[in-house]
Amino acid sequence: MSSINNSIVSYQRKLAISRLGLWLFFTSDAFMFGGLLVTRFYLLGNKSLNLDRTLGLLVTSILLTSSFFMNRAEVMVSERNHKGFITSLVITILLGISFLVGVIGLEWGSAHFGPGDGAEGAVFYMMTGMHAFHVLTGLIFLSLVLRNGLNKKYTPEKHYAVEASANYWHFVDVVWIIYYPVLYLMGTM
Amino acid sequence: MVVGIRNKLVLRLLYSLIIAFIFGFMISEVSFQILTKNTEREVEIYEIKIPEGTSERVEKGFPIPTIPESMIFFEGDKIIVRNDDRVSHQLGPIWVPAGSTGTLTLEKPQTYSLACTFQPSKLMGLEVRPRLTNDIRLQGILAIGLPSGILVWLFSIVIFPIDSKKIEVNSNYEE
Amino acid sequence: MTKLSPLKRGVVIFIILGVLTAIEYYFGVNDFPSILLWTVAIIKILLVLQFFMHINKVINPNQGGHE
Amino acid sequence: MKNSGFWFLLVVIAAVGIVFGFVVERPYTYRGSLIDPAVPAPEFSLLSSQGGDYRLDSRTGKFILIFFGYTHCPDVCPTTLYEMKEIKARLKDKAENIEFVFVTVDPERDTQDQLKRYLSSFDESFFGLTGSTEQLEMVWKDYGVYREIQETDNSLGYLVDHTSRLYLINSQGELMMTYLYETTLDEIVSDLNYLIKKADL
Numbered sequence: 266m267s268s269i270n271n272s273i274v275s276y277q278r279k280l281a282i283s284r285l286g287l288w289l290f291f292t293s294d295a296f297m298f299g300g301l302l303v304t305r306f307y308l309l310g311n312k313s314l315n316l317d318r319t320l321g322l323l324v325t326s327i328l329l330t331s332s333f334f335m336n337r338a339e340v341m342v343s344e345r346n347h348k349g350f351i352t353s354l355v356i357t358i359l360l361g362i363s364f365l366v367g368v369i370g371l372e373w374g375s376a377h378f379g380p381g382d383g384a385e386g387a388v389f390y391m392m393t394g395m396h397a398f399h400v401l402t403g404l405i406f407l408s409l410v411l412r413n414g415l416n417k418k419y420t421p422e423k424h425y426a427v428e429a430s431a432n433y434w435h436f437v438d439v440v441w442i443i444y445y446p447v448l449y450l451m452g453t454m
Numbered sequence: 455m456v457v458g459i460r461n462k463l464v465l466r467l468l469y470s471l472i473i474a475f476i477f478g479f480m481i482s483e484v485s486f487q488i489l490t491k492n493t494e495r496e497v498e499i500y501e502i503k504i505p506e507g508t509s510e511r512v513e514k515g516f517p518i519p520t521i522p523e524s525m526i527f528f529e530g531d532k533i534i535v536r537n538d539d540r541v542s543h544q545l546g547p548i549w550v551p552a553g554s555t556g557t558l559t560l561e562k563p564q565t566y567s568l569a570c571t572f573q574p575s576k577l578m579g580l581e582v583r584p585r586l587t588n589d590i591r592l593q594g595i596l597a598i599g600l601p602s603g604i605l606v607w608l609f610s611i612v613i614f615p616i617d618s619k620k621i622e623v624n625s626n627y628e629e
Numbered sequence: 630m631t632k633l634s635p636l637k638r639g640v641v642i643f644i645i646l647g648v649l650t651a652i653e654y655y656f657g658v659n660d661f662p663s664i665l666l667w668t669v670a671i672i673k674i675l676l677v678l679q680f681f682m683h684i685n686k687v688i689n690p691n692q693g694g695h696e
Numbered sequence: 697m698k699n700s701g702f703w704f705l706l707v708v709i710a711a712v713g714i715v716f717g718f719v720v721e722r723p724y725t726y727r728g729s730l731i732d733p734a735v736p737a738p739e740f741s742l743l744s745s746q747g748g749d750y751r752l753d754s755r756t757g758k759f760i761l762i763f764f765g766y767t768h769c770p771d772v773c774p775t776t777l778y779e780m781k782e783i784k785a786r787l788k789d790k791a792e793n794i795e796f797v798f799v800t801v802d803p804e805r806d807t808q809d810q811l812k813r814y815l816s817s818f819d820e821s822f823f824g825l826t827g828s829t830e831q832l833e834m835v836w837k838d839y840g841v842y843r844e845i846q847e848t849d850n851s852l853g854y855l856v857d858h859t860s861r862l863y864l865i866n867s868q869g870e871l872m873m874t875y876l877y878e879t880t881l882d883e884i885v886s887d888l889n890y891l892i893k894k895a896d897l
Contacts, residue, residue, distance in 0.1 A: 668713025
């Protein structure tokens with residue numbers, strides 16, 4: 266009996282350590298995004314970037330909805346609802362892709378300044394570019410989890426990969442929660 | 455016993471933030487003193503009056519009152535020109551119609567060219583120094599305090615780990 | 630808040646975040662002072678950290694599924 | 697309730713934000729030199745590049761930005777007119793509340809067609825005003841416009857030194873603000889945004 270108990274305790278410890286590791290990674294990544302955030306105010310001060318605000322709202326709501334479905338996927342895998350988990354995960358991935366299309370495709374196309382056009386270009390493309398890159402890696406992470414999910418690798422007791430990818434996806438959403446007002450809403454026109 | 459760890463950690467976070475904010479305050483105050491060298495002054499308002507009949511005196515060659523270029527202003531200072539004459543007057547960067555007052559708030563160092571001309575006499579520079587407002591001081595402290603607070607917290611956990619051994623054992627028995 | 634089933638709680642949090650985003654958009658478009666935008670952003674972040682990312686799990690590790 | 701600490705923190709943050717957002721109201725500082733009390737703008741009626749006469753008193757309800765210059769002007773006038781075009785673009789839908797007027801300081805050479813041709817390269821909706829020298833002299837005096845002919849030997853003929861100020865007349869037809877050539881585009885746009893929004897309320 267005790268060996269089973271030990272293996273559970275050792276898995277719990279492994280789980281705790283990997284969670285701590287992931288959160289330390291989030292902290293360091295947040296410092297990087299924080300650096301870019303400070304640059305926006307250092308270079309542009311209170312000037313607004315004059316971006317298309319409705320498009321900004323659209324991509325923000327896409328990311329928020331994908332974050333919601335990610336939460337559903339994580340909850341369903343821990344309730345052994347395999348079908349629900351797969352559908353929610355697929356919806357999250359699709360919304361993530363449409364967010365990327367929205368930012369890289371539409372936003373970068375419609376911004377009235379290029380990456381080389383002075384401070385505005387540098388700040389805007391660097392911030393949205395670095396964030397979009399994290400969305401891309403998040404999508405890769407999620408598709409790996411989807412593949413393993415389809416092979417029924419996850420059980421309610423052991424599905425840390427799903428929790429990790431969910432946290433990473435929510436972290437990327439948290440970054441956008443700050444970047445959206447800072448880039449689109451703040452500053453005097 | 456789990457709540458024990460949480461309270462310890464949250465408490466340590468508070469202490470680290472307080473230490474970091476004090477550290478941030480010292481750094482920003484010292485740097486502000488060195489950089490701006492300006493004394494803490496309230497917003498100054500410079501009143502200048504253009505009395506009745508100035509235009510006649512100007513025709514007779516008397517100089518019109520003007521702002522001495524050696525004057526030093528600070529961000530947020532205001533220049534108010536009161537024109538009691540019957541004719542509009544130009545004083546420094548401010549043009550005031552007859553019987554009214556012109557107010558200019560000085561935001562940043564600026565060389566005003568008073569006319570589209572190449573004569574140097576029409577150029578006028580006003581020295582405006584940055585003012586240390588509370589907003590800027592707060593931003594300085596926040597920018598230093600917050601990140602270093604988190605780092606102090608992380609380092610404190612690494613250097614003085616919370617004694618989880620004692621807590622770990624108890625939680626096993628409880629389940 | 631914790632008496633709801635995890636799925637329902639996810640929906641409630643999503644609605645709150647949506648409403649906050651709408652408020653934020655309203656503040657932004659009508660040139661409200663930017664401290665209000667910061668406040669809404671911080672509140673949204675705290676909600677996501679607490680309910681979507683389960684930040685507490687980092688501190689009490691042996692808490693298995695969803696509380 | 698384990699989450700009580702969390703909700704308490706949320707309420708505190710919200711309270712701080714609302715207090716600093718709504719209660720601490722920072723008055724808006726104008727970037728130009730404000731004429732306070734605003735003086736009724738001196739009246740004039742001049743030939744307009746868009747045909748007919750442009751009477752100032754018939755334009756109440758709109759903000760008017762006046763600039764004194766001339767078409768043969770080498771540098772300040774084209775840059776200021778370009779800035780006016782940029783201001784109009786930045787104001788987007790608020791732009792129909794404002795009119796841009798370019799009054800000449802060189803009536804001999806600036807006829808209505810010359811002004812029309814000159815302004816068409818900037819913006820059709822701009823008004824180029826000219827008239828007889830006596831009429832204009834009266835306007836220059838009213839607006840304190842400094843004007844001096846500079847003879848030059850090159851092909852441009854003579855140059856005219858003139859005040860490079862922008863005059864802003866509010867929707868009640870009162871002269872309320874002047875901007876110097878150095879006032880940046882963003883500052884003027886921010887002032888106009890604020891004024892038009894305040895006038896709409």
